[in-house]
Amino acid sequence: MRETNTIVDVKATIAHTRRISSDVSIITLNCPSIAATAKPGNFVNIKVNDTTQPLLRRPFSIHDVQGTMIEVMVKSVGCGTTLFCNSDEGSTVMVLGPLGNSFDITTEHFNTAVLVSGGIGTAPMLFLEKTLIVKGIKVINLVGVRTNNDLLTQNLSNCRFATDDGSIGLKGTVLDLLQNELTELEKEGPLKIFACGPNPMLKALAKFSQDHQLSCDVSLESVMGCGIGICYGCSVEINAPSGGVKTILLCRQGPVIDAKLLVV
Ligand SMILES: Cc1cc2nc3c(=O)[nH]c(=O)nc-3n(C[C@H](O)[C@H](O)[C@H](O)COP(=O)(O)OP(=O)(O)OC[C@H]3O[C@@H](n4cnc5c(N)ncnc54)[C@H](O)[C@@H]3O)c2cc1C
Incomplete structure (x- = not known):
C-alpha cells in the first residue's frame, strides 16, 4: 500500500513563482519524470542553488501536480527557503524525488x-x-x-x-x-x-x-539531510507493532505514518 518510488535527480526549470502571503510562495517546477510518478504525501529534496550556502538540500511536500509540472508551497523560515522563494523564473534547481511514502488512500x-x-x-x-x-x-x-x-x-x-x-x-x-x-x-x-x-x-x-x-x-x-536514508538525520521513534518502540528513518519509512504508531 505504501510502495516505494523510482527516485530521480533532475535539473528542473522554475516555470513560475507566486507569492501567496507575506512569507509563503508557490513555486512551479518542470519535472516530467517526478510529476509522472508522484503520489500524495511524497516530498522532493531540493538543492536551492549551486553554491555551498546552503550545503544540503531542503525537503518540500509535493503541493500539486499538473501535467509535467510539480508545485511546492514554500514558507520562508531561514537561509534555504528564503533563497528558494526569491529564485528567478527560468532559473534551475536540482530536484530529487519523489521521496518518502504516501498517504494510504485505499x-x-x-x-x-x-x-x-x-x-x-x-x-x-x-x-x-x-x-x-x-x-x-x-x-x-x-x-x-x-x-x-x-x-x-x-x-x-x-x-x-x-x-x-x-x-x-x-x-x-x-x-x-x-x-x-x-x-x-x-x-x-x-x-x-x-x-x-x-x-x-x-x-x-x-x-x-x-x-x-x-x-x-x-x-x-x-530536520532532514539526504532524504534517502543515508545520513540518519531524520530518525524518529514509533510504537513497534510487537510492543515497545522502534526507530525509523522518516525520509524512507515516512513522512506519513499511521497515527496509532506515533508515540504520544
Ligand atoms: C518531509 C518534509 C516535508 C516538508 N515540506 C515542506 C513544505 O511543503 N513547505 C515548507 O515550507 N516546508 C516544508 N518542510 C520544512 C522545510 O524543509 C524547512 O523549513 C526547511 O528545510 C528549512 O530550511 P532553511 O534553510 O530555510 O532553514 P534553516 O536556515 O536551515 O533553519 C531555519 C529554521 O528552520 C528550522 N528548520 C530547519 N529544517 C527544518 C525542518 N525540516 N522542519 C522544520 N523546521 C526546520 C531550523 O531549526 C531553524 O529554526 C518540510 C520538511 C520535511 C521533513
Whole structure:
C-alpha cells in the first residue's frame, strides 16, 4: 500500500513563482519524470542553488501536480527557503524525488476524508484532495492557522477554520475544531483523517484519534539531510507493532505514518 518510488535527480526549470502571503510562495517546477510518478504525501529534496550556502538540500511536500509540472508551497523560515522563494523564473534547481511514502488512500474503509492541517502543513493537502475526489471520496478540510492573514487554502474546497485569534472560524486549535465537528462529520459515513502540521499538533491529534479509534495518517516533519536514508538525520521513534518502540528513518519509512504508531 505504501510502495516505494523510482527516485530521480533532475535539473528542473522554475516555470513560475507566486507569492501567496507575506512569507509563503508557490513555486512551479518542470519535472516530467517526478510529476509522472508522484503520489500524495511524497516530498522532493531540493538543492536551492549551486553554491555551498546552503550545503544540503531542503525537503518540500509535493503541493500539486499538473501535467509535467510539480508545485511546492514554500514558507520562508531561514537561509534555504528564503533563497528558494526569491529564485528567478527560468532559473534551475536540482530536484530529487519523489521521496518518502504516501498517504494510504485505499478506500475500502472510508467514504469521507477529513484533511486536518496546521500552518505550512497545508502544503500536501491540495494534491491529496484532488486524488481523493477522483476516487469518489468526499473531502472536508479542517485548517488551523494563527490568524486569517496566514490562510494558505485558496485552492482547497470545503474548508472550515480555526484561528488562534478567532479572526476566522473557531477561536482555538484545529483539534478543538475537529472535536466540535466530529459528531456531524461521522454522520457522513466512515471517516479517515489525514493530517500534516507541526509535530505537537500531530501528537495531540494522534492521541485524540487513538482515544476515539479513528483511522488517521499523519505526515511528520523532522530536520532532514539526504532524504534517502543515508545520513540518519531524520530518525524518529514509533510504537513497534510487537510492543515497545522502534526507530525509523522518516525520509524512507515516512513522512506519513499511521497515527496509532506515533508515540504520544
Ligand atoms: C518531509 C518534509 C516535508 C516538508 N515540506 C515542506 C513544505 O511543503 N513547505 C515548507 O515550507 N516546508 C516544508 N518542510 C520544512 C522545510 O524543509 C524547512 O523549513 C526547511 O528545510 C528549512 O530550511 P532553511 O534553510 O530555510 O532553514 P534553516 O536556515 O536551515 O533553519 C531555519 C529554521 O528552520 C528550522 N528548520 C530547519 N529544517 C527544518 C525542518 N525540516 N522542519 C522544520 N523546521 C526546520 C531550523 O531549526 C531553524 O529554526 C518540510 C520538511 C520535511 C521533513
